[in-house]
Amino acid sequence: MTNRRNFLKTAITAVSGAALASSSFATPTKEPSKFDEEFDVVIVGAGGAGLSAAAHMPKGVKTLLIEKNGLVAGSSLVCDGKYSAAGTPDQAKEGIKDSDEKFVADLLKVGQGQNNLEVVKALVKALKVEYDWLTEHGIKSKYVGIASGMSVPRAHNFDPAEVLSLYQxxxxxxxxxxxxxxxxxRLLWDDEKNRIGGISVNTKDGLKKIKAKYGVILTTGGFARNPELCAKYNPSIKNVKAISGSGTTGDGILMGQAYGADFLNPDVIKATYGFTPNANSIKDKSQVYYVGAIIVNKDGKRFVNESLSYKLLGDAALKQPEGKSFQLFDHDMMEKSLQTDAREKRFWGMVDQEGKTPYGYVGATIADVAKQAHIDPVALENTVKEYNKLAPKGLDPLGRKSLGSGFGKPIPLKKGPFILMPTTAVLLSTYCGLKTDPQTRVIDVYNEKIPGLYAAGEVMGGVHGAAYMTGTGFGKALAFGRVAAETVAKDKGQ
Known part of the structure; x- marks a missing residue:
């Protein structure tokens, strides 16, 4: 019978990695006879997950947090601060009825059942625990909104910089x-104790080898900034622009794979829809489609059910002719978007006063905006007529029966001015990663834990499945960072 010890011994003593050429494994690295330094725990990556793990590490556990950049980084720093949690006081104030069961059901629905159920349940529980800790430490949500994948509003809006400063x-x-x-x-393998024993680190003074008595926590994020890995796992996104954290190059995933870590959901890496064509940050995103807008291609035709997760919308949009698509909406929808999300003001706040916006075309009629965008006016008018006639009655040929994830009903586009916004998809995160148990222990291809190795945040796989619910990326990092700290301290290298 093949087991981890035999597998790793064979890999370590191999002359090269040729025997594993058809797999994703690299050759494990044996720990040195003498380490340069010794800690109880080493955390790799100072993003949201790493900072949370550091903040929640019990006092007395000698901990080192390393970061390859020159400052606190990660995708958490550049996200929009949405944090999903159920059953919170903020929801109660708004009369929003939510529960762990409803939250789990929504996650499984948007993930199309490709999630790891036990990890999802652990996430939902941990999100509420971490929400309570954050609010007890003075972090306040600006408002609670509804977004992709939710049947009720549960996206709490925090200031990412404020949150990360607190953890630090x-x-x-x-x-x-x-x-x-x-x-x-590289992770270092203790062959005598059959566990991860430490990590080698590139420093300005050269390579140092650091012992981790209890274990190593990987909080290195995904690989949106690594074109080679993107092309390897999902060729359709290899040329999609990434605006994730600068350090998201897959380091932790590769380190884990060297020890046989299982890797989940690489086939569902997806870009996020709603961005301006020249997007540079999360602020360049508008999602009027979740308050009623329709999405059309350069031929003026709809091609997707707009109520789907913005990950699935991104898939569909990138397949359109020339990769071009637009959000089309009327004045009432514009006003609703301004009320729903304060960030929309930069896009549409000037329309009523100036009759224009640099983010799209504005016209008194559907034909007006179509001509400005070089779209066939008759084709676009016919698209709107069909949508107005069928969608509000629940008869949409593309299956739209809600504004988003079952929330709200489709409404007709009828009151000018009309706005047509060129929109594309960008890569915010890869949302796939190493398999873990609900306590963040990394699991190998034999479904056994890799002793001494933990993972939290975006580097984890199995949480989102086929698509993504808003607020569960930032939330996953913060919530599972705590879980990882508690678990490694409990395990103490066992």
């Missing part, structure tokens, strides 16, 4: 040591 402050107060410009290189 608490972690330092608890004695966690931070080292920037230190990049994780």
């Amino acid at each position: 402050k608490v972690a330092k107060e608890n004695g966690v040591e931070f080292r920037f410009n230190n990049a994780g290189h």
